[in-house]
Amino acid sequence: MQAIRWGAALAVLTFNAAAQAASPCDNPTDQTTMNQCAGKALAASDKQLNDVYRSLNQKVSPEGKVALQRSQRAWIAWRDAQCAFETIGTAGGSVHAAMYASCVDELTQAQTKRLSAVNTCQEGDVSCIHR
Template structure:
């Protein structure tokens, strides 16, 4: 029964986000749904950049990138859990967590994008 309720909640948030005006969200449910939508978009962009960088990387670079990204995901999750500890158990927690994760995901996308577009021969370029 709990799984059904969680699934129903997720489905209703997705439906809400699809219909919500995220530029003018004013109620908690809409703001949370919009934050979740923003996180999904940020994560999709990060995955796109990661796949492009992985394809460009040498064999050694691929291994290091995969290890770094696994470690980064663990860092992001732990950092956002810490950052949002004050809202844990509250109605704003999902919004706070999604906002934290979106910010860190956007920053990581910038890091990977810089690696993707660095100059050949740049010794700070991990994909080589």
């Protein structure tokens, strides 16, 4: 009886592993899938950034909230302009959406890391940011 349970568990694990490996984003074969996968990756990174932003926003003083909001808005404008510049060579092409999303994703992950570091500091203490 226990052998049957182990066999069933192994079958489920094998099926789950095969299903995970079969994700279209593991090896996209067409531009539409590449664009969709880049968009999904960006959405996940954006959610992480928003979570860190909300956490930091709850931690800082009222003046810090204003400065954080101003900083984040300026960063978003810079990020979008930077990625528009970096992907200008693909503008109008089918690969542009994936390239742009990939650029925004990379910069979003970097900003998340930076805000996470700030989130570990006491407000005003910048010594822990660049460790």
